[in-house]
Amino acid sequence: MTESNEPTGWRVAVIGAGPAGCFTAGQLLRDPRVAEVAVIERRLAPFGLIRYGVAPDHEPIRRVATVLARTLADPRCRYFGGVDAGTVLDLGVLRRHFHAVVLAAGASRHHPLGIPGEDLDGVMPAGSFVNWYNGHPEAAHPVDLSGPSVVIVGHGNVALDTARMLLRDPGEFAATDMPPEVAEALARSTVREVHLVGRRGPAQAAFGATELREVFGIPDLLVEIDPADLLLDPASAEEAESPATARMLEAFRAVAHAPARHTPHRVRLRFHFRRSPSAFRGEGHVREVVLTPNRLEGPAGQVRPVPLERAEERLPCSMALLATGFVASAWASLPWDTGHARHERGRVLEPEAGLGGVYAAGWIKRGARGLVGQTKADSTETAATLLDDLAGAEAADVSGSSGLEGLLKEAGVRWVSWPEWQRLDAEEIRRGAEAGKSRLRFESEEAMFRFLDGGK
Ligand SMILES: Cc1cc2nc3c(=O)[nH]c(=O)nc-3n(C[C@H](O)[C@H](O)[C@H](O)COP(=O)(O)OP(=O)(O)OC[C@H]3O[C@@H](n4cnc5c(N)ncnc54)[C@H](O)[C@@H]3O)c2cc1C
Known part of the structure; x- marks a missing residue:
């Protein structure tokens, strides 16, 4: 001792x-x-x-x-x-x-929604999509972006990140460390519409105002928010007094009440509030998501969605990302x-x-x-x-x-070891400089080991 x-x-x-x-x-x-x-x-x-x-x-x-x-x-x-x-x-x-x-x-870890159709092709956790565009060693390849419209379930910053990746002009990623095959797939993407679906109202969304404005600033983007969705019930109005929520709602209102600024547009983003997905449908591949409208119930701080006894709504989609948390x-x-x-x-x-x-x-x-x-x-x-x-x-x-x-x-x-990581890091930056990018990542962990062992 x-x-x-x-x-x-x-x-x-x-x-x-x-x-x-x-x-x-x-x-x-x-x-x-x-x-x-x-x-x-x-x-x-x-x-x-x-x-x-x-x-x-x-x-x-x-x-x-x-x-x-x-x-x-x-x-x-x-x-x-x-x-x-x-x-x-x-x-x-x-x-x-x-x-x-x-x-x-x-x-x-992704927490499944537990609804029918979640295992259809084209339905995936947002984390898998994030892994893909960031070149994570366990990322699934390739991601199919050949359809016209994507539904993202979840109203937080991860949902906004994935929407931004799909909506931004892919040329703007050229100088970043996005893997080249991902940048190429985004350049070929035919996705023109993204729908952001949340089960509660705008006052309960977890978007950051800065992150929202960043998305709203995408050139040639038409943002669609129904101004009626921004009318708050008393409990939501109380929640909206928090500075972060107030800033978020201000960002929404600025867009909802603006004249249709971006027509004609290249891409479209639509916000859906008080809607819960109840099923994904399609034969083998997702074709639509079924949404159940909700009303909000409960006091400020505990506002929860209660399904309405109304006809379901169907939203066609070629891909669905589940950004409902980890x-x-x-x-x-x-x-x-x-x-x-x-x-x-x-x-x-x-x-x-x-x-x-x-x-x-x-x-x-x-x-x-x-x-x-x-x-x-x-x-x-x-x-x-x-x-x-x-x-x-x-x-x-x-x-x-x-x-x-x-x-x-x-x-x-x-x-x-740390010195070995420093060698890998320096090599990624060197390869990036050659390619006009901030960094060019090794394509796999095996490739990292090969480089350390003296191979290429
Ligand atoms: C998609 C996404 C985008 C984000 N964007 C932003 C942003 O723009 N700005 C911002 O401020 N925040 C952002 N965040 C939040 C930020 O990333 C988190 O606050 C932060 O990373 C949490 O840090 P952490 O160390 O707890 O977890 P992590 O960053 O997840 O780190 C955990 C580490 O533990 C390792 N690990 C796991 N299991 C084991 C094991 N069994 N043995 C050894 N190692 C293990 C993992 O490989 C990982 O490296 C984002 C989060 C996500 C998901």
Whole structure:
């Protein structure tokens, strides 16, 4: 055993190199009592949704990666890219090798709607579409954009991102890091109409006003909102007093009451409020979505949709994207709430004899909502809780990342170290410069390994 609370002695493992993992690691490394932070990431590339979620035309947010990279480059930080902490390792092993383990694995699982026709071709989780246009290693290829109209279910920023990808002039992605085959597919796309369907009213939508205005600013786009939809019932009017909702509604009103500015138009975007999808129909491939109209019921803060006994409506579509949110997969043996870990200020499990405590940060802690700024704030809280716990506990002698390396070697796992990632990163930027893009990504993780091993 080392002496308790020995300065420079604490060893922490962080699972996930997205914003939450990197922000938490960064906070921990500010404390000189922390000897090392091992960041274990399933993908070879770090940065989570900054690389594989944020849209290619949101370059300023993508640049957050530069800040996160500073933490991963810290001499007391060890990066293990390509190691799945849920399969290759398990939590018990990590708790024995580290004084604490932080779960920052995000929330990427799609929660099905549970309605007929969801398995038809052309119906897919919005996350799969996002994976495709961001070149995620597990993305399904190709995506068929040969139809005229797409229905997107969900009224949040992920729905808006996917709509923007379908509606923007594809030439505008040329200089971004969008994979060339995706840019080519978008250039060939015959999609001319996007429908955004939400089960409640505009006051309950989760769009950001900035994100809405960005979409409304697309040249040659006709936006259709029924002004009657913007008349609010008393509970919705009360909800609309929150500044974020008020800004969102202002953005809607500016468009709904504007004279038809964009006629003739190239593409069309229509908002549908108080409509729930009840089925997708088609033979093999989706042809239409059946919508059930709702009325809203309940007090402010708890407004919920109640189906109306009215004839169903049918909306023809050639593709349907389900942007109804993500949930975090439960980790065996950990206390869990719907879609995220149960925790107290980030603490999930207390340290106990011979086992480090378990903590959570980011989307796995608070559920899949909120921007990078909120993820930073909750990571700071988690790091503070963890450091408080360690300061009050007897610190056992643990092997940390050298023990972890031994385990991985024994299991024959090939991982990517930080210097190796820096080589991959530099190569993507070099290839991008040649192609007139900010970055040209490797086409697969196998190709990354081939490059590292001296091939092309
Ligand atoms: C489509 C989309 C667009 C977005 N656009 C914006 C935007 O424009 N601006 C903005 O501010 N925010 C945006 N966000 C929100 C932002 O991405 C999140 O706030 C943030 O990424 C959450 O961070 P996280 O670290 O909790 O999760 P993630 O970013 O998902 O990181 C989790 C990491 O854990 C890894 N991991 C998972 N399981 C394991 C395992 N078993 N072992 C090892 N590693 C594992 C994952 O590979 C991933 O790298 C967007 C989100 C989405 C989904």
